Amino acid sequence: MRLALSLILFISSGGGPSLVSSQPFANCDLSSYYSNLTTSPLQTSRDDMHNLIKNATNLPYTSSSPDVWDGLLATDTDSTGQLVNLIHSNKTVNATPYDSGNCIFWNREHLWPSARGVGKSGKDYTDLHHVRPADCNVNAARGDKYFAQCGTVDALSNCKSPAHGEAAVDTQKDTKSFLPPASKRGDVARAILYMDLRYDGDENNTENLVVSDCPEDVPNGAGMGYLSQLLQWHLDDPPDEGERSRNDEICANWQGNRNPFVDYPELA
Numbered sequence: 001m002r003l004a005l006s007l008i009l010f011i012s013s014g015g016g017p018s019l020v021s022s023q024p025f026a027n028c029d030l031s032s033y034y035s036n037l038t039t040s041p042l043q044t045s046r047d048d049m050h051n052l053i054k055n056a057t058n059l060p061y062t063s064s065s066p067d068v069w070d071g072l073l074a075t076d077t078d079s080t081g082q083l084v085n086l087i088h089s090n091k092t093v094n095a096t097p098y099d100s101g102n103c104i105f106w107n108r109e110h111l112w113p114s115a116r117g118v119g120k121s122g123k124d125y126t127d128l129h130h131v132r133p134a135d136c137n138v139n140a141a142r143g144d145k146y147f148a149q150c151g152t153v154d155a156l157s158n159c160k161s162p163a164h165g166e167a168a169v170d171t172q173k174d175t176k177s178f179l180p181p182a183s184k185r186g187d188v189a190r191a192i193l194y195m196d197l198r199y200d201g202d203e204n205n206t207e208n209l210v211v212s213d214c215p216e217d218v219p220n221g222a223g224m225g226y227l228s229q230l231l232q233w234h235l236d237d238p239p240d241e242g243e244r245s246r247n248d249e250i251c252a253n254w255q256g257n258r259n260p261f262v263d264y265p266e267l268a
């Protein structure tokens with residue numbers, strides 16, 4: 001079963017109460033969303049799955065109208081809507097206020113960094129499937145590092161754990177890599193796999209994003225790593241109810257598309 005989208009991938013090589021978004025979407029439930037594929041999701045081609053999830057509306061990053069801040073307040077808050085979950089810290093903080101540029105409150109982490117092919121002007125920059133709330137200082141400590149355990153491409157002597165004083169105790173970083181907490185490694189992996197599938201450079205201000213074990217060899221600086229570790233994290237930390245609910249919320253109320261790796265983990 002896993003072979004179908006494993007081939008698709010390698011060929012290319014929380015939420016609290018919903019805020020009322022400006023464009024609620026129909027046909028986002030799991031049984032309907034994939035119904036227009038000519039074969040089952042587990043057997044479909046990479047191109048067909050790409051074209052399905054490409055049909056999405058992305059939010060402005062910061063705006064007086066519903067924006068990425070509003071989306072995150074719907075997708076990543078607790079059941080009360082008062083606390084927001086921070087991706088690399090395994091903790092919650094007050095949902096408001098959020099950061100206004102002084103790095104006092106939580107801000108927005110791009111799991112696929114803007115410096116790794118995403119930039120700041122395309123749909124990929126505001127895609128909620130890979131934007132998560134983060135402690136501002138932990139976000140800065142992660143920077144544009146690849147996802148991997150210490151020692152993957154740098155000397156173990158350069159490893160720091162935890163990655164920051166505000167990060168979860170099982171995080172790590174060195175000069176090239178960042179290791180998320182174990183409870184979020186699968187979430188991170190599936191977001192990266194989604195970005196690889198969703199963005200192939202065929203839209204304005206986007207690049208062909210490629211997740212690889214040789215990310216520095218990807219053209220246009222659009223590589224992300226490290227694929228083999230991300231695939232293992234995907235297996236070790238399968239989707240939980242919170243991740244599935246987040247996927248539902250993004251599709252139904254914010255973008256109109258789903259992350260198929262959350263819906264069908266067998267795809268990778």
